[in-house]
Amino acid sequence: NAGVTQTPKFQVLKTGQSMTLQCAQDMNHEYMSWYRQDPGMGLRLIHYSVGAGITDQGEVPNGYNVSRSTTEDFPLRLLSAAPSQTSVYFCASRRSPSGDYGYTFGSGTRLTVV
Amino acid sequence: AQKITQTQPGMFVQEKEAVTLDCTYDTSDPSYGLFWYKQPSSGEMIFLIYQGSYDQQNATEGRYSLNFQKARKSANLVISASQLGDSAMYFCAMREFGGGFKTIFGAGTRLFVKA
Numbered sequence: 001n002a003g004v005t006q007t008p009k010f011q012v013l014k015t016g017q018s019m020t021l022q023c024a025q026d027m028n029h030e031y032m033s034w035y036r037q038d039p040g041m042g043l044r045l046i047h048y049s050v051g052a053g054i055t056d057q058g059e060v061p062n063g064y065n066v067s068r069s070t071t072e073d074f075p076l077r078l079l080s081a082a083p084s085q086t087s088v089y090f091c092a093s094r095r096s097p098s099g100d101y102g103y104t105f106g107s108g109t110r111l112t113v114v
Numbered sequence: 115a116q117k118i119t120q121t122q123p124g125m126f127v128q129e130k131e132a133v134t135l136d137c138t139y140d141t142s143d144p145s146y147g148l149f150w151y152k153q154p155s156s157g158e159m160i161f162l163i164y165q166g167s168y169d170q171q172n173a174t175e176g177r178y179s180l181n182f183q184k185a186r187k188s189a190n191l192v193i194s195a196s197q198l199g200d201s202a203m204y205f206c207a208m209r210e211f212g213g214g215f216k217t218i219f220g221a222g223t224r225l226f227v228k229a
Contacts, residue, residue, distance in 0.1 A: 031215065042118075042205055043159075043219040056214050090159060097215035102149055102161030 002026050006091050006106035013081040013113045021076040021109050023091030031094045032074040036087040049074055050097045081113045116141050118208050118220035126226045127196045135191040135223045137206030145211035148189040153203040201227045
């Protein structure tokens with residue numbers, strides 16, 4: 001089992017560029033989320049999805065888009081990169097929205113916007 | 115609104131001793147879950163333990179236990195018999211059962227285990 005796979009692991013963007021962070025899970029998990037981790041701020045929720053075709057905003061959604069066309073994939077799109085989006089991005093999934101299941105996390109994408 | 119507070123940016127503990135990492139939370143939802151995650155220096159996030167708001171007993175998983183005090187809205191993590199490999203960042207998190215089952219995280223506590 002691969003678990004949650006995030007690509008790329010590292011990325012440098014110029015201000016104004018767009019890109020997509022990929023996230024795929026092979027555990028048939030219904031629930032998927034994107035977080036960003038910044039020093040001293042823990043993990044902040046960007047967007048989440050309770051199942052294919054359903055997405056919603058988290059705490060810090062501005063500047064990001066998501067879609068969930070399949071159960072497996074949950075890509076995060078940066079529309080026009082800004083230096084404030086320099087961060088480590090984690091994709092996470094769990095079996096269902098409720099229940100006592102913790103997240104399975106991807107290994108993260110370290111993004112630098114210059 | 116959901117809120118998680120971890121007031122200890124850093125903690126030191128001697129190897130083989132027990133340590134408590136503090137976590138307080140705020141929610142208006144009567145149904146919620148509390149989680150702890152570990153992030154070693156390698157960067158991955160590891161799920162440690164879960165406590166449901168209606169659970170009568172404190173959760174335990176090996177050397178980890180969750181000291182759940184519902185009236186005080188606290189969910190402290192207790193690590194017994196600390197090991198050098200316990201040195202890491204620890205995050206408390208909460209999931210409300212309403213409003214999309216969102217999970218939010220605290221700022222984290224960095225634990226240093228001394229030999």
